[in-house]
Amino acid sequence: MAKARVSMEIGADGVAVITMASPPVNALATAVIAGLKEKYAAAMGRSDVKAIVLTGDSGKFSGGFDISVFVEVQKTGDLSLLPDVSVDLVMNTIEDAGKPSVAAIQGLALGGGLELAMGCHARISTPDALLGLPELSLGVIPGFGGTQRLPRLVGLQKAIKMMMLSKPIKAKEGYESGLVDEIVSAEELLTVAKIWALDIAERRKPWTKSLHRIDRLCALYEASQKLYASRKEAERTAQNMPQYQVCLDVIEEGIVHGGYAGVLKEARCFKELVLSSTSKSLVHVFFALRATSKVPNLTGIGPNQRRIKKVAIIGGGLMGSGIATALILSDVHVILKERDPTFRGIKSVEANLRGLVKRGTITQEKMNRALSVLKGVLDYTDFKYADMVIEAVIEDAPLKQSIFNEVEKLCPPHCILATTTSTIDLNIVGKNTNCQDRIIGAHFFSPAHVMPLLEIVWTEKTSPQVILDLMTVGKIMKKVPIVVRNCTGFAVNRTFFPYHHASALVLHLGVDFDRIDRAIRKFGMPMGPFQLADLVGYGVVSAANRIYSSAFRDRTFNVGFVELMIQDGRKGKENGRGYYLYERGSRPKADPSLLPIIDESRRRASLMPSGKPISMSDQEIVEMIFFPAVNEACRVIDEGVVLRASDVDVASIVGMGFPRHRGGLLFWADTLGSSYIYSKLKKWADSYGGLFAPSPYLEERARNGMSLSMNSSPPKASISRM
Numbered sequence: 232m233a234k235a236r237v238s239m240e241i242g243a244d245g246v247a248v249i250t251m252a253s254p255p256v257n258a259l260a261t262a263v264i265a266g267l268k269e270k271y272a273a274a275m276g277r278s279d280v281k282a283i284v285l286t287g288d289s290g291k292f293s294g295g296f297d298i299s300v301f302v303e304v305q306k307t308g309d310l311s312l313l314p315d316v317s318v319d320l321v322m323n324t325i326e327d328a329g330k331p332s333v334a335a336i337q338g339l340a341l342g343g344g345l346e347l348a349m350g351c352h353a354r355i356s357t358p359d360a361l362l363g364l365p366e367l368s369l370g371v372i373p374g375f376g377g378t379q380r381l382p383r384l385v386g387l388q389k390a391i392k393m394m395m396l397s398k399p400i401k402a403k404e405g406y407e408s409g410l411v412d413e414i415v416s417a418e419e420l421l422t423v424a425k426i427w428a429l430d431i432a433e434r435r436k437p438w439t440k441s442l443h444r445i446d447r448l449c450a451l452y453e454a455s456q457k458l459y460a461s462r463k464e465a466e467r468t469a470q471n472m473p474q475y476q477v478c479l480d481v482i483e484e485g486i487v488h489g490g491y492a493g494v495l496k497e498a499r500c501f502k503e504l505v506l507s508s509t510s511k512s513l514v515h516v517f518f519a520l521r522a523t524s525k526v527p528n529l530t531g532i533g534p535n536q537r538r539i540k541k542v543a544i545i546g547g548g549l550m551g552s553g554i555a556t557a558l559i560l561s562d563v564h565v566i567l568k569e570r571d572p573t574f575r576g577i578k579s580v581e582a583n584l585r586g587l588v589k590r591g592t593i594t595q596e597k598m599n600r601a602l603s604v605l606k607g608v609l610d611y612t613d614f615k616y617a618d619m620v621i622e623a624v625i626e627d628a629p630l631k632q633s634i635f636n637e638v639e640k641l642c643p644p645h646c647i648l649a650t651t652t653s654t655i656d657l658n659i660v661g662k663n664t665n666c667q668d669r670i671i672g673a674h675f676f677s678p679a680h681v682m683p684l685l686e687i688v689w690t691e692k693t694s695p696q697v698i699l700d701l702m703t704v705g706k707i708m709k710k711v712p713i714v715v716r717n718c719t720g721f722a723v724n725r726t727f728f729p730y731h732h733a734s735a736l737v738l739h740l741g742v743d744f745d746r747i748d749r750a751i752r753k754f755g756m757p758m759g760p761f762q763l764a765d766l767v768g769y770g771v772v773s774a775a776n777r778i779y780s781s782a783f784r785d786r787t788f789n790v791g792f793v794e795l796m797i798q799d800g801r802k803g804k805e806n807g808r809g810y811y812l813y814e815r816g817s818r819p820k821a822d823p824s825l826l827p828i829i830d831e832s833r834r835r836a837s838l839m840p841s842g843k844p845i846s847m848s849d850q851e852i853v854e855m856i857f858f859p860a861v862n863e864a865c866r867v868i869d870e871g872v873v874l875r876a877s878d879v880d881v882a883s884i885v886g887m888g889f890p891r892h893r894g895g896l897l898f899w900a901d902t903l904g905s906s907y908i909y910s911k912l913k914k915w916a917d918s919y920g921g922l923f924a925p926s927p928y929l930e931e932r933a934r935n936g937m938s939l940s941m942n943s944s945p946p947k948a949s950i951s952r953m
């Protein structure tokens with residue numbers, strides 16, 4: 232970590248201010264931990280120091296233990312890389328010292344950062360600070376005493392909630408719950424913290440050691456009931472994530488056997504969990520998510536960020552209204568152009584916002600503020616003020632072409648022209664314009680105000696500045712941007728079309744669709760492929776099948792089954808009849824009346840040996856359905872559609888719901904090994920054809936025993952600033 236250091240300044244009042252600095256978030260890098268030990272030793276040894284104030288540089292207390300150390304430990308298996316902080320530093324050096332410490336918190340105190348602060352004898356915070364223990368989201372538990380001190384400061388129920396949700400709280404909530412002792416402005420922070428430190432040293436305020444407190448802990452019986460309820464909840468919501476149950480066990484240890492026993496058990500379990508496959512996956516996702524906002528040769532090399540103040544959206548349907556909702560919630564002014572004089576799009580935006588208010592996601596004031604920056608229009612007059620146009624009309628190439636042809640003449644010359652198409656080549660969309668450098672794809676996932684993924688699609692004609700601008704807008708909208716090169720299906724839909732085709736093939740091998748859905752859900756997907764087809768509707772499924780069959784003819788499985796379902800009057804969830812029957816008030820049930828259609832289609836496909844269903848284990852189902860997607864992801868990397876392999880992991884998680892605890896599609900694939908996947912695909916390709924034929928990239932990696940994610944050669948396509 233760059234420039235990690237700890238400094239100490241001793242004032243005439245006898246207070247030593249120890250400051251952690253390790254940009255950008257003052258993570259507790261090994262050097263910071265060593266620096267803290269050194270400065271504390273110095274402060275304890277000096278007779279002119281009566282008390283200590285612990286704080287962070289550049290307006291932040293600390294973002295927690297340096298997560299890149301986890302990566303090293305996970306790579307090498309060397310647990311000695313984890314310094315002893317819990318007992319040696321937090322307990323012996325800070326909490327049990329002969330001089331009191333007060334934490335002066337600004338910005339954030341997360342994970343190990345908050346744990347250091349809880350080892351101090353009081354915590355003073357600025358109002359904006361965020362406080363939390365998000366370790367469970369990294370597959371570990373708090374490891375510097377947090378599982379013990381947080382319940383002793385805020386009470387068991389609140390502590391469990393904060394840890395289980397990995398969600399930080401604001402300083403005000405921290406003050407109300409007992410985590411923070413006083414809230415002051417940034418200007419007063421150090422002064423007030425110093426006064427507190429002296430007051431404690433001179434016994435005008437209590438010298439409280441959090442680990443020794445029991446006043447906020449409930450009776451044993453009540454505690455065990457709360458822990459039991461939390462265990463049951465975690466069994467439901469955090470399957471395949473051992474850290475949740477372990478965290479509750481460790482909390483219980485401290486309640487039953489005392490804080491010190493809890494700290495010791497916590498340290499043991501923390502180390503075991505760092506090496507778990509769940510933690511390896513979640514730590515990978517942490518860095519992969521942050522990598523998406525970095526584009527080689529484009530980001531982080533200059534100040535060329537332009538502000539997009541006004542966005543004009545064309546089309547008030549599901550997509551247009553969703554995007555408008557997301558933009559106005561981010562305080563971006565939106566002009567929503569519709570054809571419908573009753574402004575159905577505006578009504579949809581209002582309904583979206585009302586839904587968010589009802590769920591408590593936003594306040595009524597926020598809704599009103601958002602609506603104040605939205606304007607519905609029926610013509611293009613206001614487009615002369617737009618910094619960006621987002622076209623969100625139906626998938627009709629000539630319509631899109633005529634729209635861009637028209638808006639090009641009306642909008643200012645800097646205006647970005649974005650299309651939400653998910654299927655049409657961007658070069659075709661922008662064909663009739665003189666500004667193909669300003670044409671870009673903004674592929675949102677529906678509903679756009681909820682789904683976090685934004686594929687930013689560039690062609691060789693798109694200007695790098697325009698890519699940068701859309702990334703900025705994506706960031707303002709709090710989307711996860713994946714920069715992808717133009718191709719059929721872009722990164723997500725392209726990678727996952729073989730997943731859908733393979734599901735259909737497995738069905739035609741004789742496996743029941745509800746059994747397939749169950750196996751895929753058990754693997755961790757939010758729903759199975761057939762439930763998903765019911766949800767999106769067969770019109771969309773059938774259109775997608777046509778597109779992929781024509782773009783990638785040699786590797787599709789399309790026997791017209793969906794068309795048979797449509798002929799049978801099935802529309803999926805929309806009319807309550809699909810693979811499942813949907814009746815109000817009851818769970819979807821597999822529809823037995825679909826069997827004759829399936830039988831007919833299986834007969835036509837003639838894949839079952841002697842017409843008998845093939846018997847498959849859940850693992851075989853999962854592999855046969857996901858490996859073709861892994862194979863396609865290899866092509867997506869090989870063709871330079873994504874900038875890096877980890878972008879596929881992020882896209883699979885935030886776009887398709889691939890289980891986060893498995894680290895994303897390729898990370899998971901690498902845990903199985905390229906040669907294993909290759910051998911399976913090869914075998915299936917010999918029996919069932921091109922859908923399974925291993926790509927040259929996969930074949931080469933398997934031959935050389937290489938992982939699929941490792942970047943070996945320069946990307947086939949790159950973006951660079953002009």
Ligand SMILES: C[C@H](O)CC(=O)SCCNC(=O)CCNC(=O)[C@H](O)C(C)(C)COP(=O)(O)OP(=O)(O)OC[C@H]1O[C@@H](n2cnc3c(N)ncnc32)[C@H](O)[C@@H]1OP(=O)(O)O
Binds near residue numbers: 294
């Ligand atoms: C033993 C202990 O109990 C174990 C622990 O403490 S584990 C760590 C617990 N802490 C966390 O989980 C916090 C993780 N960090 C975050 O949530 C967010 O980064 C944040 C809220 C601190 C800041 O968010 P934001 O301002 O959006 O910046 P963000 O892009 O996420 O991070 C800025 C940079 O800091 C890095 N970073 C953030 N927290 C880090 C950490 N704890 N360790 C190492 N690097 C970290 C990010 O990787 C990123 O690096 P990059 O610029 O090279 O990509």
